[in-house]
Amino acid sequence: xxxxxxxxxxxxxxxxxxxxxxxxxxxxxxxxxxxxxxxxxxxxxxxxxxxxxxxxxxxxxxxxxxxxxxxxxxxxxxxxxxxxxxxxxxxxxxxxxxxxxxxxxxxxxxxxxxxxxxxxxxxxxxxxxxxxxxxxxxxxxxxxxxxxxxxxxxxxxxxxxxxxxxxxxxxxxxxxxxxxxxxxxxxxxxxxxxxxxxxxxxxxxxxxxxxxxxxxxxxxxxxxxxxxxxxxxxxxxxxxxxxxxxxxxxxxxxxxxxxxxxxxxxxxxxxxxxxxxxxxxxxxxxxxxxxxxxxxxxxxxxxxxxxxxxxxxxxxxxxxxxxxxxxxxxxxxxxxxxxxxxxxxxxxxxxxxxxxxxxxxxxxxxxxxxxxxxxxxxxxxxxxxxxxxxxxxxxxxxxxxxxxxxxxxxxxxxxxxxxxxxxxxxxxxxxxxxxxxxxxxxxxxxxxxxxxxxxxxxxxxxxxxxxxxxxxxxxxxxxxxxxxxxxxxxxxxxxxxxxxxxxxxxxxxxxxxxxxxxxxxxxxxxxxxxxxxxxxxxxxxxxxxxxxxxxxxxxxxxxxxxxxxxxxxxxxxxxxxxxxxxxxxxxxxxxxxxxxxxxxxxxxxxxxxxxxxxxxxxxxxxxxxxxxxxxxxxxxxxxx
DNA sequence: ATAGAGTTGCTCGC
DNA sequence: GCGAGCAACTCTAT
Numbered sequence: 126x127x128x129x130x131x132x133x134x135x136x137x138x139x140x141x142x143x144x145x146x147x148x149x150x151x152x153x154x155x156x157x158x159x160x161x162x163x164x165x166x167x168x169x170x171x172x173x174x175x176x177x178x179x180x181x182x183x184x185x186x187x188x189x190x191x192x193x194x195x196x197x198x199x200x201x202x203x204x205x206x207x208x209x210x211x212x213x214x215x216x217x218x219x220x221x222x223x224x225x226x227x228x229x230x231x232x233x234x235x236x237x238x239x240x241x242x243x244x245x246x247x248x249x250x251x252x253x254x255x256x257x258x259x260x261x262x263x264x265x266x267x268x269x270x271x272x273x274x275x276x277x278x279x280x281x282x283x284x285x286x287x288x289x290x291x292x293x294x295x296x297x298x299x300x301x302x303x304x305x306x307x308x309x310x311x312x313x314x315x316x317x318x319x320x321x322x323x324x325x326x327x328x329x330x331x332x333x334x335x336x337x338x339x340x341x342x343x344x345x346x347x348x349x350x351x352x353x354x355x356x357x358x359x360x361x362x363x364x365x366x367x368x369x370x371x372x373x374x375x376x377x378x379x380x381x382x383x384x385x386x387x388x389x390x391x392x393x394x395x396x397x398x399x400x401x402x403x404x405x406x407x408x409x410x411x412x413x414x415x416x417x418x419x420x421x422x423x424x425x426x427x428x429x430x431x432x433x434x435x436x437x438x439x440x441x442x443x444x445x446x447x448x449x450x451x452x453x454x455x456x457x458x459x460x461x462x463x464x465x466x467x468x469x470x471x472x473x474x475x476x477x478x479x480x481x482x483x484x485x486x487x488x489x490x491x492x493x494x495x496x497x498x499x500x501x502x503x504x505x506x507x508x509x510x511x512x513x514x515x516x517x518x519x520x521x522x523x524x525x526x527x528x529x530x531x532x533x534x535x536x537x538x539x540x541x542x543x544x545x546x547x548x549x550x551x552x553x554x555x556x557x558x559x560x561x562x563x564x565x566x567x568x569x570x571x572x573x574x575x576x577x578x579x580x581x582x583x584x585x586x587x588x589x590x591x592x593x594x595x596x597x598x599x600x601x602x603x604x605x606x607x608x609x610x611x612x613x614x615x616x617x618x619x620x621x622x623x624x625x626x627x628x629x630x631x632x633x634x635x636x637x638x639x640x641x642x643x644x645x646x647x648x649x650x651x652x653x654x655x656x657x658x659x660x661x662x663x664x665x666x667x668x669x670x671x672x673x674x675x676x677x678x679x680x681x682x683x684x685x686x687x688x689x690x691x692x693x694x695x696x697x698x699x700x701x702x703x704x705x706x707x708x709x710x711x712x713x714x715x716x717x718x719x720x721x722x723x724x725x726x727x728x729x730x731x732x733x734x735x736x737x738x739x740x741x742x743x744x745x746x747x748x749x750x751x752x753x754x755x756x757x758x759x760x761x762x763x764x765x
Numbered sequence: 766a767t768a769g770a771g772t773t774g775c776t777c778g779c
Numbered sequence: 780g781c782g783a784g785c786a787a788c789t790c791t792a793t
Contacts, residue, residue, distance in 0.1 A: 391773030440774040594788040
């Protein structure tokens with residue numbers, strides 16, 4: 126019996142180097158249905174901003190065109206229904222013998238795919254699943270490494286045992302047509318109310334999403350790729366998706382042999398834009414519009430040639446191939462840790478820190494609102510932390526370097542890796558002391574290249590909760606960008622209010638004399654906000670907090686954390702240490718500290734930060750904070 | 766056991 | 780521009 130195959134596209138929107146697609150074609154099928162299922166989980170429950178939606182639709186359209194170029198009868202068949210319900214119906218309607226797809230090790234995907242495999246089994250449909258998203262099969266890496274890979278060395282060693290990643294498979298020269306596309310007796314199952322009521326992307330829509338309203342086949346009845354209009358979204362990014370664009374970028378990179386062979390990630394400038402200092406292939410890697418193995422081998426061929434001519438090439442982890450190893454490391458870390466990889470709670474690899482604004486993953490819902498307020502320590506009121514978080518998200522912190530990055534992230538969906546470091550460090554251990562999961566959620570929504578494994582892993586890295594632990598190394602929002610952009614071109618581009626600001630004060634505009642502010646047409650506190658806190662003061666407080674949490678040594682799967690006691694235990698256990706530490710360090714810098722007028726509204730008085738903390742006295746609670754706010758309204762007017 | 770390395774810190778002094 | 784010092788964590792190789 127000739128095979129009749131559904132090729133299910135998910136993380137692999139390309140035709141070159143697709144091991145799963147090759148496996149489907151190797152069946153020599155009489156019919157091949159290239160299918161995309163419109164998963165309501167992704168439409169409503171995953172955070173996906175307009176820019177990433179556009180990129181996905183670009184990639185789908187490109188695959189569809191690519192298929193049609195190989196065989197005019199072929200194209201991407203988009204079915205507007207959950208795979209869990211539509212695929213079993215298709216098995217019958219199209220008399221399917223095989224279901225083929227690329228392996229996905231994300232936790233939601235694993236669960237979904239297990240269900241699909243079971244349903245296919247019931248229907249007598251044979252399934253073929255091939256890894257193709259990473260250099261090596263992440264599950265095999267985990268097996269060889271005896272657990273999740275937490276260093277690139279572990280990844281590379283395990284990879285060595287598996288042998289070099291396979292060379293890329295060429296784009297197929299022929300593809301069978303799909304068979305009969307009629308859907309007799311197949312009715313559309315629309316998403317239930319539980320999806321609409323929990324729409325994570327509502328704020329990005331101008332009206333209710335309508336992608337399901339026109340039935341299984343879409344408005345033209347032709348299974349076409351949905352549009353941004355149907356999603357009720359509009360994108361702002363200049364970066365566009367699709368296999369052709371991705372291959373052109375890679376080709377341009379490897380044609381520049383010196384750039385390719387001597388690439389050193391830490392030396393690339395996060396302040397560079399138009400063009401950026403790195404390749405911008407990460408969104409394509411996310412959607413599969415470029416194969417990471419093609420990237421790997423195209424680069425390695427250039428490197429080998431470069432070295433053959435006696436010239437020195439860079440090596441992992443800094444080189445381009447090293448970047449791919451990090452990606453595989455995070456994938457294998459997630460594959461090994463499992464469902465809880467993206468959170469602290471229940472995650473044995475992630476260190477517990479009593480962050481402000483704990484994420485939604487807490488043992489008791491009340492814990493999310495819980496705040497500690499010991500004066501002179503890293504603790505602040507949760508209301509204040511909430512304000513910091515909102516300002517960070519919206520790019521209104523008053524630190525131009527941080528704000529410019531957040532503006533670029535929101536509008537363009539891509540920022541340089543080191544820019545991600547800067548804002549992630551600032552939000553967590555290097556400023557706000559806010560839960561990394563809160564920041565990761567913002568990245569999840571706005572990044573074109575959002576990959577749960579890499580995003581969560583990098584947030585763990587930057588917050589010093591896993592992968593990396595040197596919490597003394599904190600990025601300065603002033604000194605760091607000056608290394609590559611003394612003039613502040615980047616800041617001037619993304620924060621136009623500051624475009625004529627004096628170079629001397631571009632990263633700390635609150636220090637600029639008022640006459641110069643007027644001359645630059647930007648009054649700090651009016652046209653651009655004052656800094657939301659004294660960064661050096663916050664940095665020191667964060668280090669004290671990290672030190673205490675590291676001494677406690679809790680991790681996400683420890684019983685105290687799972688039971689929800691860790692925060693209280695830690696507070697009790699380290700209250701004395703923290704305060705004595707504060708005693709010893711709070712005075713030296715006091716004389717250099719600027720007056721309170723230089724900063725945005727501060728619920729705690731400036732006096733309190735200069736004075737050594739006295740045990741058990743003068744705690745700032747919600748009530749006293751609001752009392753102060755009421756009593757001193759002028760403090761609230763700093764940014765007017 | 767101990768030393769050294771680890772993708773990318775900052776400040777200061779030369 | 781470079782190196783030392785800051786004060787410090789974790790894993791790996793020996």
